[in-house]
Amino acid sequence: MKATNEIKPRLDVVSRAITSIVEGVCKENDFDIQYSGIESTDGLPVRQLPAIWDALKTAKARMNHQMNQLISRITHRWNLASSIHRLPAEVLAIIFQEFEPIPGHPDGDSSLLNLLLVLRAWYDAITGSPQLWRSFGAHTPYNIARLVVDHSKALPISVDWRPPREPPKRDLGKVLDLAIENSARVKSLTASVPHEGDPHL
Structure with a gap:
């Protein structure tokens, strides 16, 4: 198991997460896309861009909120484990x-x-x-x-x-x-x- 200070998110892990979000948002807007990077969105129909843009902004806000909650929870547990807390x-x-x-x-x-x-x-x-x-x-x-x-x-x-x-x-x-x-x-x-x-x- 890696030491705590060596744990870092790999780029491919982050990329897969973004791919899942983008493809999910596009599917909800009735447009299938094989997301392979930012350039792959150039094929999206212009008329669907506003709806997809709005959906991605909403997804980003929700993801940030949940990520902040997760980090806050981990910080809380970390504090509980500290010797001064005991x-x-x-x-x-x-x-x-x-x-x-x-x-x-x-x-x-x-x-x-x-x-x-x-x-x-x-x-x-x-x-x-x-x-x-x-x-x-x-x-x-x-x-x-x-x-x-x-x-x-x-x-x-x-x-x-x-x-x-x-x-x-x-x-x-x-x-x-x-x-x-x-x-x-x-x-x-x-x-x-x-x-x-x-x-x-």
Whole structure:
């Protein structure tokens, strides 16, 4: 059996598949053709070209759709077989602590949110691990701050309310209200008083 990286579709295999599709489409349009290459279509009657053209376009779209589904399915099974996928959620949560959002300014690492999109197992491990959702601040968009509050369950959270470097976001007030609503869970609060003349005052 060939190694995985040596498996390639031979040209004749692809050619046979195209031949089968073209001959099938022509037969459906009541025209028999022995397809032997692109040039062999020169013998098709002009009056039938629009119907055959449309049928071939439809066949191509359906073939692409099914091929994409097949590739997606194989990719899914490949991911399931990977060693990282077989790690328990508890172990994944320990690893993902390196990526948790850091309370503070936008310098904080927010790549934890990107990991949600990698694998379903990672998504489940991250959203099901309250210890990964422990902080938000003045720079945090409201929808992400809401995720922190919801996914952290009953665990204490940290709030960093130092003024952002850029102009405040429109939902800054909503984030502040969220922090006040959950003040009983706030274990630490980092804040600084804006200096006189600060444009964000």
